[in-house]
Amino acid sequence: MKFELLNDAITVTRYSTNDRPPKTLYSAGLNAKQGSKLRAILCGIDLKKMKNEYINNNVEGEGHSVYDIQINKDSKSIYVYFAEEPSIKKLDKFISGILPKNQNGWYEAY
DSSP states (O other): OEEEEOSSEEEEEEOOSSSOOOEEEEEEEOOHHHHHHHHHHHHTOOGGGSOSEEEOTTOOSSOOEEEEEEETTEEEEEEEESOOOHHHHHHHHHHHHHSOSOOTTTTSOO
16 A cells, blocks of 8 residues: 655555556545645654654564655655654544545455
8 A cells, every 4th residue: 555645645555465456545635724734744853853654572473664755955765664753643543533444445455
């Protein structure tokens, strides 16, 4: 699953494990308040100070995330495995707050 957050929109795309094409599950523009909040979050992120990965070695499981973040001309790919990083947590909370509450079927096999 890919969550693409831009300055003015969000898109959620599900990718299959077979030959099916990607499927857009949700796509919407951000309103002025959401856009302002996103800019405030991004202004607080210093990509140069962030690590390439945040890993909790005390947990074993299959859940992980990769965040490809670009702010102005700086970009970084950050791998997160059962760990919390404050800036990433703010982005996750923002994304969760703007997605529809009913996400039935988003995580079903495709």
